[in-house]
Amino acid sequence: MAGVQVSNVSRSFGAHKALDDVSIDFADGGFYALLGPSGSGKTTLLRQIAGFDFPDSGRIAIGGESVERVPVEKRRIGMVFQNYALFPNMSVADNVAFGLSVRGEPKAVIAAEVQGALDLVQLGKLGGRRPHQLSGGQRQRVALARAIITKPRVLLLDEPLGALDKALRVGMQIELKRIQREIGITTIFVTHDQEEALTMSDRVGILRDGKLVQEGPPEEIYNRPKSEFAATFLGDANIFRGESTGNGIRLPDGTAIFAGSGANLAPGAKAICAVRPERIRIFTDAAAPDTANANVLRGEVSKRIFAGNSSTYFVERGGQMLKVIVQNTGVDKLAEGQEVVLRWSPESTVLMAAS
Amino acid sequence: MATTRVLEWLGRLYIWLLLAFLYVPIIIMALMSFNVSPFYQLPFEWTTEWYASLWQNDQLISATWNSLEIAVITTIICVVLGSAASLALYRYEFRGKKFLQALLFPPIAIPWLITGTAMLIFFFGVGIGRGLFAILLGHVALALPYVIVVASARLQTFAPELEEAARSLGANQWQVTNRVTLPWIMPGVIAGGLFAFAVSFDQFVVSYFLSTPGQTTLPVEIYAAIRKGFTPEINAVSTIIIVVSMALMLLTARFFKFGGEK
Numbered sequence: 001m002a003g004v005q006v007s008n009v010s011r012s013f014g015a016h017k018a019l020d021d022v023s024i025d026f027a028d029g030g031f032y033a034l035l036g037p038s039g040s041g042k043t044t045l046l047r048q049i050a051g052f053d054f055p056d057s058g059r060i061a062i063g064g065e066s067v068e069r070v071p072v073e074k075r076r077i078g079m080v081f082q083n084y085a086l087f088p089n090m091s092v093a094d095n096v097a098f099g100l101s102v103r104g105e106p107k108a109v110i111a112a113e114v115q116g117a118l119d120l121v122q123l124g125k126l127g128g129r130r131p132h133q134l135s136g137g138q139r140q141r142v143a144l145a146r147a148i149i150t151k152p153r154v155l156l157l158d159e160p161l162g163a164l165d166k167a168l169r170v171g172m173q174i175e176l177k178r179i180q181r182e183i184g185i186t187t188i189f190v191t192h193d194q195e196e197a198l199t200m201s202d203r204v205g206i207l208r209d210g211k212l213v214q215e216g217p218p219e220e221i222y223n224r225p226k227s228e229f230a231a232t233f234l235g236d237a238n239i240f241r242g243e244s245t246g247n248g249i250r251l252p253d254g255t256a257i258f259a260g261s262g263a264n265l266a267p268g269a270k271a272i273c274a275v276r277p278e279r280i281r282i283f284t285d286a287a288a289p290d291t292a293n294a295n296v297l298r299g300e301v302s303k304r305i306f307a308g309n310s311s312t313y314f315v316e317r318g319g320q321m322l323k324v325i326v327q328n329t330g331v332d333k334l335a336e337g338q339e340v341v342l343r344w345s346p347e348s349t350v351l352m353a354a355s
Numbered sequence: 356m357a358t359t360r361v362l363e364w365l366g367r368l369y370i371w372l373l374l375a376f377l378y379v380p381i382i383i384m385a386l387m388s389f390n391v392s393p394f395y396q397l398p399f400e401w402t403t404e405w406y407a408s409l410w411q412n413d414q415l416i417s418a419t420w421n422s423l424e425i426a427v428i429t430t431i432i433c434v435v436l437g438s439a440a441s442l443a444l445y446r447y448e449f450r451g452k453k454f455l456q457a458l459l460f461p462p463i464a465i466p467w468l469i470t471g472t473a474m475l476i477f478f479f480g481v482g483i484g485r486g487l488f489a490i491l492l493g494h495v496a497l498a499l500p501y502v503i504v505v506a507s508a509r510l511q512t513f514a515p516e517l518e519e520a521a522r523s524l525g526a527n528q529w530q531v532t533n534r535v536t537l538p539w540i541m542p543g544v545i546a547g548g549l550f551a552f553a554v555s556f557d558q559f560v561v562s563y564f565l566s567t568p569g570q571t572t573l574p575v576e577i578y579a580a581i582r583k584g585f586t587p588e589i590n591a592v593s594t595i596i597i598v599v600s601m602a603l604m605l606l607t608a609r610f611f612k613f614g615g616e617k
Contacts, residue, residue: 052519072522079523085516089538099524102534150524 002063002153003028003186004049009058009068011044018044019055020210026154026203031180032188033197033218035234036207042190043158045207049188050156051075062153078147078185082159084139086131092142093118093127099150117145120179137168144176148183155180157189161196173200194234198222206230222276224261228355231274238280238322241354244271248351253318258294262351270354277323279348282313282334283341293343297322301338315340381597388590405587412588418576419592421487425572426556429494433551436495437502438544442536444503445510459500470497471564478565489565490572494555501554502547509543549607556600 004026011019019041026032034042047053048060051072060068067075086095093114094101100110118124121141131139140160147155160176161169177200180187191197197204198218205215206229214221214230225231228239240257242249244265248258249272257273265271281293299317313324313334324342334340391400409415444456462470471493478489513536521531537544559574566575573596577589 050523052522072519073525073527076525077523079520081516081520083514083516085514085520087517087521087535087538089535098521098526098534102521102524102526102530146520146524 003030004154004188005059005061005064006045006049007059007061009045009048009055009060011048011053011055017210019048021058022207022210022212023058024205024212024215026186026188028186029184030186030202031177031200032186033201033204034188034190034207035192035194035197035204037192037233039209040207041210042192042207044210046156046158046188046190049154050077050079076150076152077154077156078150078152079156080140080143080147080158080160082162084131084143084163086139086142086146088131090131091127092123092129092131092134095131095142096127096146096149098146103150113149117149120148120182121145121175136164137172140164140172141175144179148179148185153186155185155187157187159190159192162191162193169196176200198234204234206233208233224350225274225352226263227352228272228274231350231352236277236323237274238277240273240275240320242271242273243267244269244351248346248349249273251318255297257349258346259349259351260346262349263353265351265353272352272354274350274352275344275348277312277325278310280322280324280342280344282315282324282326283343284334284338285341293345295342295344295346295349297342299340299342301334301336301340303336304334313340315342317342384590385594385597388587388594390587393585393587405591408586409588409591415573415576415580415588415592418571418573419596421571422556422573425487425491425494426552428491429498429555430548430552432495433498433502434544434548437499437547437551438506438537438540440499440503441506441510441540441543442532444507445513459503462497462500463504467497467558467560471561474561475564485565485567486570487566490562490570493561493565494558497558497561498551498554501550502544505547505550506540506543509540513539545607549603552603553600 006022006024006026009019009022010017022041022045024032034045036042044053048055048068049062051067051070051074055068058068059066062075062077086092087098090098096114096117097110100113105113114127115124118127121144123138123141123145126134126138131142134142144160157176161172164172173196189201201218203216204218204221206213206221208229214226218234221230222235225234225237228237231237231239240249240251242251242257244267245256246265246267248256250256259273262273263271275295297317299315299322301313302316302321303314305312305314309328311326311328311333313326315322315324322342386399387395388405389399389401389403390396391402391404444452474489474493474496475485478484478492483489483492517535517539518531521535526534557574558572559578562572563575563578566572571579573592577592580586580589
């Protein structure tokens, strides 16, 4: 097992820059999510690490050893494909055995290892089946068992749960995480599902247009996004635009918004503030000054969407639609058209340069 | 309700008429190969005389062996070259690839009479002349496009991730091809091989142009025999061939089922 270092990697396809000077350090044994919209370069990056494609420039190291010109079959990686890519002409056991079999391991060793790998993914009894006789979730497990049986240095997953339905996906997320912890393998997985990235990974890297926008632990990216894109792509955010005051911004109508963290911006510079919908509290009247929630805006409820455990209110304020998520406590139900006061703390507000 | 039933009945009738159209002449021929009268006279009297005399007919037997030999060699050559070519066309991008692929189709459409004439002239020009070797070359040229087209069609349904998955597991190019890609295109290769065998074994026109009196194939020999005067031995040899080819077909159908599952 080993960490992976990607340093200044660029890759172009014709005029299109799929990866533009990307550097990420994947720590040994970590679970890393590469998140981004389609065309952001996340799959290209994964394919560079796997060795299906070579970078135009830059360096890729696995366990400290430079591999950027080493073809995939010599990199000792394990890969799970979005459509599983199980060999249709082989049984489940033969699929799992493939990596050991091409190495020429003795039959007895292979049989024992295959059983171990199938047991690990809880498919111990299905070795004799053919891939087409399995459900989507089972195929996923076979693909995983096949990828880890060779004891690869890195496990790469390309949208591994994308083809599964929601309920199965949540189950597989837990399962995948358990197996990853059990064997302690460095895991890099590509997804466009932000929830998956947040719940599964130790660290997340957000890509956009071939560039790494931000990377770090999920909490850090969620709570302290560094750009509007990071704030809105990972989770929901209300974005306010105005001029920097040093510790927040002034909206065009003169209202001040205070931010507790974020970039150091010179007063007067164009800036934005971001706040998560669940951080905003909603009141029906302007009560006594609330020093903890120093940010105050008045608005009018324009729409309410009930979602069981919470409600989402769309509040119109100065031509901008603000999103507020309120936990269902059984009391506060606001009517559409009602005048409300929104309050939130500077600590919940992040200041960043306007993009 | 009544109309549905009538339609269904007409449908069945249509199928039976179709089958009769296909099989009645063959069945009559097979029956007549066991009839005493050489002139298709009834009543039917059972005999295996024609099969026995077929055994004595050296010309017919040697032509049958020639045909089988040429068909088998043609099939082997076309299967090997054809699957290699379809793999290359699938895997690699090179200059003139589209042009090359387009060139595969016209030989299928050009009348065999014209191809045969062209081959005869060409083979004389380069000194190959006529004979079994010339026939073999001709058959390979005729059958190869079929194998490439059928195997390529099968490859179109191949998921490239399968090769990538095999490589990620440490398989080299040879292992990837042998264990993953070839098993996938096998039904296509078998179907293409069958086509090649049929094109060669049924081939009359090109074989006729390229054969010499001693070196000929079964269809040409049958044609020559019929011109001299029809004998029920022809029925006998045809019946044997029909039985063998049908068995081959059924076997292939089984293979297809095996390879067709995903």
